[in-house]
């Protein structure tokens with residue numbers, strides 16, 4: 001397909017399913033071409049992106065692998081052009097008590113949730129800096145502001161994502177690159193449905209949230225769209241909760 005320089009390019013990690021798939025579809029509807037990275041094939045997401053009028057490049061990429069991430073970034077530049085918006089969404093959230101949490105499991109959560117953000121930003125930020133413009137959106141979680149058991153590694157990793165977000169916002173601001181975090185509440189993705197029994201969803205909806213409606217992936221996409229838009233050009237270093245009021249900051 002011929003390179004259309006008028007179109008903007010968004011890169012989304014963890015785009016095969018769940019929230020990353022929804023973000024990709026929304027960004028395509030907003031006029032972006034999409035580059036998708038996941039351990040799994042992103043065929044269904046690509047079909048949705050193309051149906052929305054966007055070009056789609058997808059690759060099997062382990063975002064904890066520095067070499068694979070660099071190779072992916074080179075392919076994005078070659079086939080779609082420079083990255084305007086980077087959404088670091090790939091993540092894992094195992095539920096395991098601290099006593100049972102092994103160092104290997106803890107390290108894997110930190111690798112997938114935190115190191116991947118570092119590697120992806122390193123791979124795409126030079127192009128943004130050269131062009132004097134860019135948007136980086138890192139997915140955190142409302143869990144960082146709660147006192148939940150059995151999510152020590154996850155909580156630590158997403159706190160680190162917010163810390164990295166603020167630090168990068170400070171250093172990249174002079175280059176007109178915004179860096180923000182988005183912290184969803186409990187959202188019905190396939191992974192999350194499999195991990196939480198019905199009573200948890202009911203409890204969160206009726207007792208934790210102030211708006212008693214279970215969050216769907218499409219409820220988070222508007223904030224991603226906003227942060228990628230011109231209207232958000234002076235929003236940086238922030239962590240936006242989209243959680244029906246379950247945690248207020």
Ligand SMILES: NC(=O)c1ccc[n+]([C@@H]2O[C@H](COP(=O)([O-])OP(=O)(O)OC[C@H]3O[C@@H](n4cnc5c(N)ncnc54)[C@H](O)[C@@H]3O)[C@@H](O)[C@H]2O)c1
Nearest residue numbers: 014016018019038039062063090091141184186187189191
């Ligand atoms: N679902 C929720 O309620 C919720 C709430 C708050 C935050 N989040 C965060 O949103 C993100 C997505 O959550 P989800 O529920 O859609 O998850 P999901 O499991 O549905 O999707 C995650 C995707 O990331 C991919 N992935 C995992 N490790 C990877 C790796 N090393 N390299 C490349 N891809 C990898 C998976 O293959 C999968 O397609 C995660 O960062 C999660 O922590 C989710």
